[in-house]
Amino acid sequence: MEHRVVIVGGGFAGLQLAKDLKCPNLSITIIDRRNHHLFQPLLYQVATTVLATSEIAWPIRAVFRGRKDVTTLLGEVVGVDVEKRLVSLKGGHAIPYDTLVLATGARHAYFGRxxxxxxxxxxxxxxxxxxxxxxxxxxxxxxxxxxxxxxxxxxxxxxxxxxxxxxxxxxxxxxxxxxxxxxxxxxxxxxxxxxxxxxxxxxxxxxxxxxxxxxxxxxxxxxxxxxxxxxxxxxxxxxxxxxxxxxxxxxxxxxxxxGVQASKAAVWVGAETDRAGRAIVQPDLTVFEHPDIFVVGDTASVKTGEGMLVPGIAPAAKQQGKYVAQVIKARLKQRSAPPAFKYRHLGNLATIGPSSAVIDFGRLRLKGTIAWWIWGLAHIYFLIGTRSRMAVALSWLWAFTSGHHSARLITQKETLKDEV
Amino acid sequence: MEHRVVIVGGGFAGLQLAKDLKCPNLSITIIDRRNHHLFQPLLYQVATTVLATSEIAWPIRAVFRGRKDVTTLLGEVVGVDVEKRLVSLKGGHAIPYDTLVLATGARHAYFGRxxxxxxxxxxxxxxxxxxxxxxxxxxxxxxxxxxxxxxxxxxxxxxxxxxxxxxxxxxxxxxxxxxxxxxxxxxxxxxxxxxxxxxxxxxxxxxxxxxxxxxxxxxxxxxxxxxxxxxxxxxxxxxxxxxxxxxxxxxxxxxxxxGVQASKAAVWVGAETDRAGRAIVQPDLTVFEHPDIFVVGDTASVKTGEGMLVPGIAPAAKQQGKYVAQVIKARLKQRSAPPAFKYRHLGNLATIGPSSAVIDFGRLRLKGTIAWWIWGLAHIYFLIGTRSRMAVALSWLWAFTSGHHSARLITQKETLKDEV
The missing domain is CATH 3.50.50.100 (FAD/NAD(P)-binding domain)
Known part of the structure; x- marks a missing residue:
């Protein structure tokens, strides 16, 4: 019988896992409460009118268009029955799994305020x-x-x-x-x-x-x-x-x-959590006493070799997705499990202004225009698809040369009483 | 003293008027309750995932960046005091005018349902x-x-x-x-x-x-x-x-x-209206007994030479904006008024599918791929700015060659109870 992997969350961790996990006799269901994967590292540029919403968000199901083994469902998970192995969606649907991966991310948090x-x-x-x-x-x-x-x-x-x-x-x-x-x-x-x-x-x-x-x-x-x-x-x-x-x-x-606070996924499966609500996981990213349940990305509390917390950034989430794919594959093929997850920190990047950035690769440190170009090219490289790369490159070129931003729209309705 | 023209509405009529009305000793204030001019003829492509929102909407104030005589205000007009010549905004502001142009458009209407x-x-x-x-x-x-x-x-x-x-x-x-x-x-x-x-x-x-x-x-x-x-x-x-x-x-x-229903602008100035709420205007597009108030675009009920209603389309609105600019200029220079507004119908265009359209120029009628190309080039030509033209051309090229649409986002919150 087919092994059913259910991935909750189509962020960096979930997407990477589904991409890497291509096996015979294995079906994947990705559940997300939004229809799109979001390229969060550039979200601040949407907030500040440089990029359009559709330039950094892609329908999850479009990413897996060619993968008949991947089913995408738009739904909000409200709980998990770990005994019957069922994921419950708002509206009453229940999705059965053999292996469950929780990759539901984090929200910003106000430290109790x-x-x-x-x-x-x-x-x-x-x-x-x-x-x-x-x-x-x-x-x-x-x-x-x-x-x-x-x-x-x-x-x-x-x-x-x-x-x-x-x-x-x-x-x-x-x-x-x-x-x-x-x-x-x-x-x-x-x-x-x-x-x-x-x-x-x-x-x-x-x-x-x-x-x-x-x-x-x-x-x-x-x-x-x-x-x-x-x-x-x-x-x-x-x-x-x-x-x-x-x-x-x-x-x-x-x-x-x-500040950020992890999603409630740890609560669904009764996992122990840290102060930010992240599930404390085993060295193979599974939940204690539930080898069929993995928690990855911003929802998991994972330690580096030095005992530090793995940071909540896209490369860390992707590495975890990649690792879980290896673990699941090894299990299906009844090979020995890969060694414990080990985070490899690639570096820290941040832009400062329209043509300046800082990059900290540990030994190598860059700043200014050269860092900005590396930052820009790296981000364009990691976008999904030629179409988005062209659109983002065009938006940046435009902002850089003219100083004008192309997505200066006021939309949505306001709830605060004083808004125009 | 400076002559103050207040234009309510930054649609095709209002924008054209402000562009054409460049005079010494004249100041223009454009008031709109949205911050953007919208290219309505392509709005259906946003609704159907082909184009991104920011590709067909531009901040009105950005359009008039170089025009120091034009002030743009984001505000919702709630009434007009025709005696004191004041436009009242929600929130209490009152904007004085010497000449008022109402170009507030129309909304869809349900024929009483x-x-x-x-x-x-x-x-x-x-x-x-x-x-x-x-x-x-x-x-x-x-x-x-x-x-x-x-x-x-x-x-x-x-x-x-x-x-x-x-x-x-x-x-x-x-x-x-x-x-x-x-x-x-x-x-x-x-x-x-x-x-x-x-x-x-x-x-x-x-x-x-x-x-x-x-x-x-x-x-x-x-x-x-x-x-x-x-x-x-x-x-x-x-x-x-x-x-x-x-x-x-x-x-x-x-x-x-x-169906459509005109905005409430006619009510603000006590103008007589037709069944769809459009203000019935004089041959020079002013309101009866108020030569200082013009109504243009979808809010005005204007007749063609043949006694038909001028259609609610972009070229008609632009022609009216252009005409009112001439009238105001003639008045300021104390020249004789131009003859009554005369609508010139350029033709009807509609796309049918991804590479088919129909064009009715009266004597000349086109259909199929050739019509689609004319339709596409005409629309790209009328977009504002090189940036938008490049973005829309890229989106169309992409949709045409790959069949994939680049703006398939589900956003906003839903009010209907059954939505996911």
Missing amino acids: DEWEPFAPGLKALEDATTIRRRLLLAFEKAELETDPQARAGLLTFSIIGAGPTGVEMAGIIAELARRTLVEEFRNIDTTSARILLVEAGPRILPVFHLALSQYAERSLASMGVEVRTGRPVTDCTEEGISIGDEFVPSRTVIWAA | DEWEPFAPGLKALEDATTIRRRLLLAFEKAELETDPQARAGLLTFSIIGAGPTGVEMAGIIAELARRTLVEEFRNIDTTSARILLVEAGPRILPVFHLALSQYAERSLASMGVEVRTGRPVTDCTEEGISIGDEFVPSRTVIWAA
Whole structure:
């Protein structure tokens, strides 16, 4: 009989696993509550009007068009029956499995301050990006209509909380938006007067990078007009602004880039979790006492050889997907299991501005334009399909040469009462 | 003192007017409740996954980047004080004018059956297109999960109500989507079994075209698998399907392409209206007893030389914008007013399928591939900016050569209770 592998989540880990897992007598079902795989490393560029939504998202079923052994289902998983080996979907469907792989990712989290979410949206899904995009653009629009100078200043202050790569990258593009892209288009406000704050509770930005690169990034951001505030945490967040330590800063647009919380997948299968809700897994990425259930990607708490947590980045997720494919194949062919999963860190990358980036490969460290080109080519290489590569390359070429961004749309309806 | 022209609406009429109206001592304010000008003739391609939202929508303020005399405001007009000459915005702002131009367009209308709207969305704004796109794609997704054959058939029946150019164009692309684009991607359903109904109450499709072209289009659609139903009106519309005359057709996805209703602009200024809410205007497109207020585009009821209503299409709106610019310029320079507005009909165009179209220039009539090329080049020519032209050309080239559509995203949240 056919061995049924069910993969929940079509992110980097799930997709890589399905791609690698091509075996006779094996069928794969991918379940995702969205119809698309999202290229999250570039999501911040959708949030900041550089890229269009469809340039970094592809229907999961289109990726597996030629693979008759792969079935894609759009559905929201609500639970797993580990005894009967059934995945329950919202709406009543139950999908049977022989091997289950949970790759359901993470959401942004507010360290117990969930009441901040309406004022400080995070960035994980496509709708998060269009929400942030709408707020960014609306702030300038409202400022153009506003006559009170104080209210206008609050509208033209943008705060990004958290200075990992995503926070740094967003601060850089927002600075470019205010100082270059929008500057000729407003009549009542001077967009170059916009304040962009990058707030980090820790002692420095880009903490996982080498100190020299982190300092370089800070100087670069400062030269672009970004105020970098390190060493004090955000203590409050309201519709009117944020508090950094004791200081209140009026800021009507706040973006959250500080913390993540794993999906509830660990709860479905009764796995032990760490503080961020990640399932603590065995060395082969299975759940304790459930060798037929794997947890991978941002939902899994996996340690490196040095005892550090494997970071929640795309290459780590892909490596785990690849590894689980090997384990499942070995089992089906009744060969001995591969050795424990070992994470190989390739490096850290972050863009700072329109033509600057920092890359930390450990021994090799790069910064500036050369790093930006490597960053850009690497990201284009990892996109799915020629079509997307051409579209993203065109969008970047356009933004780079003209300074104009091609996806400056305000869409969606707003729930906050004060929005236009 | 500077003469203040306020234009409400950044559609084809308003944009053309602002472009043409470049005078010393004249300032222009464009107010729109959206931040973008929308290229409506291609909106159906967003609804049917061929084009991305940002490919056919541009920030209005970006269009007038170089024009310091043009101010763009994002705001929703709630009324006009014709005595004090003030336009009131939601939120309390009041914008003074010397000359007011209302170019606020139209919305789809349900001929008094507004209760049909949740089940049969129409297509006017960008969000309408993404709503239709989501429903189209969700129908296939749900059918893939559905085990009951009858329910599945309802999910795989798509009805388009109204067979003007928009209805015909959507039916053609949905047929292509089902018979070509999606066919390799589903495992439980055969997407080629999808029924696509094009329902028209009148005796034939494309009624404004020459009979021969209308018959050609009907044959072409039939060969693509579209069921064309003419001569009987839709009498009911529910979540489960539509009634055509006495016949009930289970159809979970219904698209409305049948009627429009003008915006409320006529009411703001107390103008007399026709049945569709359009303001009845003077020969110079001003409102009776208000020579300082013009109404143009889909909001105006304008007659051709033959006493017919000027159609609600982009070229007509542009001609009216151009004309009003001449009138305002003549007034400012105290020259005699230009003769009454005269509409010049350029022709009717509609695509039928991926490489077929019909064009009716009156004496010259074209159909098939040659018409499609003329249609495509004309539309690319009228897009704004090199960037959009390149992006749309790339999307079409891709769809044409590979059959794959590049904007197959399900986004937005759903309000109907049964959605996944």
